[in-house]
Amino acid sequence: METLRFDSGSLEETEAFLSEAYTPMRIGGSPEDSRARITRRAAGGLVSDRLEFGYTMAYDAGCLHRICLVTVHEGSFADTTGGGERHFGPGETFLLAPPDRPYRGEVRGARYTITMFDPALLAEAAGTGGGFRGPVRFTGQRALDPAAERRLGSAVAHVRDHVLAAPGEEVPPLVVATAARHLAAVVLTALPGTVLDDRPVPVDGRDAGSGTLRRAMAFVEENAHRDIGLADIAAAVPVTPRAVQYAFARHAGTTPLAHLRRVRLARAHEELRAADPGTTTVAAVAARWGFSHPGRFAAEHRREYGTAPARTLREDAR
Structure with a gap:
């Protein structure tokens, strides 16, 4: 996993870092007594950044070419893309901008999280959910309703706090891929948008x-x-x-993906039965098969096999 840290009180240095990390942009502000602090953790195209600005920073940026979700923890955002102001405050998770459009606004003394992934995952999620073709076009930045907002915030928190949480540690590729696909599916259902060329694919x-x-x-x-x-x-x-x-x-x-998950659960179960409990952990086996949340893995294992995975590891491995 890639880990990157930035800490500076210089506008010039901050602008150069943001332009390299996101997209070319110009920024403005007066950070005489405040600093910009950024920590990035990334793996397999999935990115989670923690940012903190102690001052009001104006930005005018180019296209991101990625899905970029912002979760505000303190302070606020003011998006001024296309005129007017749209305000986002603590507790909100929103789409910063469509991946193919420039954006502008202000970060007002904010502490927040940015989560990014490849837009191509949205087209795949659209096909998974309804058999449509073509790219996704978002028509708004906020979630459709409070329930959608909670789903979106929870999916982002899972990436931030579980998948990309440990600095410097290697994250199993299946864990990253599974989390990215899940996040894309949540984004597709939580944000207002449309699938272009959304004619159902005929099936013989x-x-x-x-x-x-x-x-x-x-x-x-x-x-x-x-x-x-x-x-x-x-x-x-x-x-x-x-x-x-x-x-x-x-x-x-x-569904195909539900069957895939069940097969992976079975493989994890087989590995637990054969593993040495002295050298293997349930979390490591679960991660190898794409299960990043140990509690959810344990619940699925218990439903399918009637016992906790830790017990399977201890008893069946004898």
Whole structure:
């Protein structure tokens, strides 16, 4: 995992750092007695930054080319992109700007978190949820309602406090990939937007038959240890992502990604049964199979196998 720290009272140094870390920008302010402090933790294209500005910093920035979510802890933001002011305060998580548009505004004595990921994950999440094609276009910065705001804040906190929490430690690739895909799915449902070219992909009934399901399941079984998603499963069959979804729904009563998660849970269970409890931990096994939250992994394991994973490690490994 990449860890980077910045601490300066110089506007010139801060502008240079922000332009390198995000996108070319110009900033202004009067930080005579205050400093800008930034800590970055990043892995596999997923970025979590903690920032603190003790003064009002104006910014005029170019396109980010990434999905950038801001969670305000103290102080406030004023977004002035396109005229007018939109204010964001403590407790709010919002979209800083669409990835393909410049943005401007002010950070007003704020302490906040920035979380970023590749916009391509949104198109994949859109296909996973509804079988649509084309990029996603957001029509607003705030979540749709309080429940959506809570989901969005929780997903960001998971990345910040669990996935990218430990400085300098290597994060298993499956943990990063799973967290990024989950965050993208939450963003897609929490923020107002539309999928361009949102015509449903037609599905031939033959493409969604039991043969498709068998080939898809075989691919998942052989590749569960890799960072794969719906598009990869569909390409391996090969049929459209929508056909894979229909095949799982009709013949297995589940979804492709739910099946993938169950296979990974089974692999983790097998590894726990065979591992030496003196040299292996439940958290390490869970992380290797993409489960970044030990409590959730334990709950899923208990539902599926009727026992806690720690007990499986201690007793079945004898």
